[in-house]
Amino acid sequence: MGAPEDCWYCPDATGPEESLVSGKTNSGNFFEDFKLGQKIQHATPRTVTLGDVALYNGLFGSRFAVQSADTFAQRIGYPRSPIDDLLVFHMVFGKTVPDISLNAVANLGYADFRFLKAVYPGDTLNAASEVIGLKENSNGKTGIVYVRSRGFDQTGATVLDYARWVMVRKRDEKAPAPGEHVPELPKVVDPAQLGAACPSLDAKTYDTELAGSPHRFGNYAKGDKIDHVVGMTVEDAEHMIATRLYQNTARVHFDHFTESKGRFGGRLIYGGHAISLARALSFNGLGNAFHIAAINGGRHVAPLTAGLTVFAWSEVLDAADVPGRSDVGALRLRTVATKDKPCDDFPYKIGNEYDPAVILDLDYWVLMPR
Amino acid sequence: MGAPEDCWYCPDATGPEESLVSGKTNSGNFFEDFKLGQKIQHATPRTVTLGDVALYNGLFGSRFAVQSADTFAQRIGYPRSPIDDLLVFHMVFGKTVPDISLNAVANLGYADFRFLKAVYPGDTLNAASEVIGLKENSNGKTGIVYVRSRGFDQTGATVLDYARWVMVRKRDEKAPAPGEHVPELPKVVDPAQLGAACPSLDAKTYDTELAGSPHRFGNYAKGDKIDHVVGMTVEDAEHMIATRLYQNTARVHFDHFTESKGRFGGRLIYGGHAISLARALSFNGLGNAFHIAAINGGRHVAPLTAGLTVFAWSEVLDAADVPGRSDVGALRLRTVATKDKPCDDFPYKIGNEYDPAVILDLDYWVLMPR
Amino acid sequence: MGAPEDCWYCPDATGPEESLVSGKTNSGNFFEDFKLGQKIQHATPRTVTLGDVALYNGLFGSRFAVQSADTFAQRIGYPRSPIDDLLVFHMVFGKTVPDISLNAVANLGYADFRFLKAVYPGDTLNAASEVIGLKENSNGKTGIVYVRSRGFDQTGATVLDYARWVMVRKRDEKAPAPGEHVPELPKVVDPAQLGAACPSLDAKTYDTELAGSPHRFGNYAKGDKIDHVVGMTVEDAEHMIATRLYQNTARVHFDHFTESKGRFGGRLIYGGHAISLARALSFNGLGNAFHIAAINGGRHVAPLTAGLTVFAWSEVLDAADVPGRSDVGALRLRTVATKDKPCDDFPYKIGNEYDPAVILDLDYWVLMPR
Structure with a gap:
């Protein structure tokens, strides 16, 4: 998934430390704050609605018929149009940011990422993560955190399950490493694991002309x-609207004042x-x-x-x-x-x-x- | 409706040809591909929702009370607020683009354009067109295609019916003209044909103050x-969000990289x-x-x-x-x-x-x- | 709330007069048009929907759990997630603009501003104002109008009640002042008046982790x-989308052509x-x-x-x-x-x-x- 030095995702170095000024604001977790096996319930459950779907459509212009028309979805076996898979992902991912990657230097990779249950308008999404690996970098300033994150619906069923690893700064370079374990993750999801989020379809009724x-x-x-x-x-308005819709809090996407002085000359x-x-x-x-x-x-x-x-x-x-x-x-x-x-x-x-x-x-x- | 030479709508000449590179992408129809009487079922049915309505309101700020408040609409005789007429039009029109006007040089005109049935949130729109006229231009490079396009709801009822003519390039300038027929179209819709999409109202309950x-x-x-x-x-973000919401695929609206080198210096x-x-x-x-x-x-x-x-x-x-x-x-x-x-x-x-x-x-x- | 000379909100002086050209457009009220005790029913009732909520979320990225998830709201005692308080305010405020502040020089202040009933998706908002004070300025060109504005839902219940004062131009500087009365308004809302819009909650079920x-x-x-x-x-696209969503008609927010020549060099x-x-x-x-x-x-x-x-x-x-x-x-x-x-x-x-x-x-x- 790329060595750390290849990564471009580098929030400005002074940002997160500033958040330590106040005792009530969230300054996120630093590398030494994570523990192997640690379970984290992420904040802000989110009911996904037809309003979110419309905004997502306006921002990306997707035209897949199953997600576009209830009639098409119902004809092949869905109860109605499901929420776009990636909209589910962005909402679940957004919830993990304040706990996992607020102090990230780089988002290194994903693996074993499976959609497990279709999500429909009116469902409420939740997310939780478990720390499945930790490895301090040789420079002693950062470490790699491996998490397995899951999105749930209001019934508690898992709708999305994925492993992700991210390079996170240490708050205190002298703090001891919180352990070392690199998990084994599959390079490819086995086809036997596909399809859990797709109901049994009547493929003959799938109208390719429509x-x-x-x-x-x-x-x-x-x-x-x-x-x-x-x-x-x-456009800046577009990606900020999208990212706020997902309640993703990574400041590099929103703050032109700070980012215009940074490495990329603007919001990432x-x-x-x-x-x-x-x-x-x-x-x-x-x-x-x-x-x-x-x-x-x-x-x-x-x-x-x-x-x-x-x-x-x-x-x-x-x-x-x-x-x-x-x-x-x-x-x-x-x-x-x-x-x-x-x-x-x-x-x-x-x-x-x-x-x-x-x-x-x-x-x-x-x-x-x- | 304006002679061809008056028209400004000129997608960059190299665009559509590129789409011929891949056998699986849609390169649209060229002038010689159309046949008089040909019927075309357009793709991507679309369920229109309250989310679409909100986004449309945010983009245009319409204030007509019938479309703004269910209470106002119900008081005068609608079952609830109908979808804005033009939002219905844009969604139906958007569906016709990949088949009718992907290789258009100019959108020449509309006629006999009638709204026939009110559309409500939850209805699913579909579109189909019939070729009602063809006329090759004297330069042999382009021709005018006349279509009658119709929008339907999920019951199959026609919600919108209009004639449109558009100048389309030929793929092969040596291809014979596919026929010649110029349809007669009314200059003005007869008032007897108006009102099909408007229920019988109790005009006394229409509150002009509200x-x-x-x-x-x-x-x-x-x-x-x-x-x-x-x-x-x-703003660019606004018209792109709108046009994607309608699933309109004309690339001139979205691709600054290409259009910035074109005739208008930017996205149309x-x-x-x-x-x-x-x-x-x-x-x-x-x-x-x-x-x-x-x-x-x-x-x-x-x-x-x-x-x-x-x-x-x-x-x-x-x-x-x-x-x-x-x-x-x-x-x-x-x-x-x-x-x-x-x-x-x-x-x-x-x-x-x-x-x-x-x-x-x-x-x-x-x-x-x- | 600041003396008039402190205020920055100054629509271009030529704007509203132009609207007098046509007999059918709304030119708004000037200072001498208001009367003490006058009651004004504002136009354009508005059904608030989940679409509006999604767009508001996309524009501001709010993360308060009560408004974000029906499940969270229901667990503590709401029937479902209420509409964000400020979205209710913006919609009610927007309705007052054409009647109260189209000819305003400055929006001077708010007082005694109370949310009185929770608003839910599907509710329809209405607004009315009463003139509670008038005071001509010594220059004879403008005057201060004090109004009490109220937002109502479709049952007629008051959801929002506030006093506001605004400096409005006179159409005719020679017109006599329409009266003089400065209302007394509380500097702070009494805590006994808080909470009308918040159901009785089971605070133990409020999950601070979520x-x-x-x-x-x-x-x-x-x-x-x-x-x-x-x-x-x-971004300009963002604030215009928001302000149109509220059906706020103040032209200074939308018209770059005019505002770019004005005091602030662009849209306010x-x-x-x-x-x-x-x-x-x-x-x-x-x-x-x-x-x-x-x-x-x-x-x-x-x-x-x-x-x-x-x-x-x-x-x-x-x-x-x-x-x-x-x-x-x-x-x-x-x-x-x-x-x-x-x-x-x-x-x-x-x-x-x-x-x-x-x-x-x-x-x-x-x-x-x-």
């Missing part, structure tokens, strides 16, 4: 590359914004990839700031049966997003280095009707 | 001119955005014009880009009875929108040419309580 | 100062936007201050324009019992917001003058669980 693409699971093969063609420029766009943009753009070529079932890994290769235009392309890394399911198949995709560079020649790496235009390298499983 | 204007149908006369006074500046704002702005501004002077019943014709006279301020004025072109209706009367209006020019002197044409500040010339019927 | 702050009423004491740490930059941000930003920022340190019960007074010390970053800090001015309530206590807070100045040293006044970075000085009561 969905906007004639291509079903069987039309894709390993190695296929698809340029998603259209570019989408990001939440990495998840690029994921949602790439997903929405991917409709053009992957119009029936109606559900993200799992994320195998992802890397925010370079920062994104407002005024830049995001393009994307995808490669089919694998096509797999989902055991026990004849209605859907799973495509493993790599979706690459760039800034200010169209993707008709599939920009990725130049030698061992990423093309400087690449901002996102995402490896994930989608479901498609057969 | 509605914000004392002027009923009888207070307006042919020739009245009204300056709507207030100006509204458009969707023409419908100016219509919605002008409609919202027209509340000041037309506060009881609660329903757009039909559009006789409209012209996007000049492009609009972000940072400019839209003003508007209206003229009453006619005042007509709606046969069989004693509750409402119909005003035929011309609403003119300008950019960066207040409308206290009603700017329109200078000789035969439009004032260079004019961006929109819209001819339509509204209903007002008697 | 709410995001361990500090209950008893943890705060008079004199406590809290830096809310995080800064939030405002609605003063209420700064209040909502400061409230959302105050979560960091006041996470359990779940309800604004009353506003004792407030002053928009300096204008705010887009691109600036808002910071905030608060001081506990008092901690009071609410008579008859053992579930909640009331904190009287002063929240100060600044532009482009972090608040770790609590910027406020330099001698008798406000620090030039201060934009808002708000004195209000919040409720906290005991």
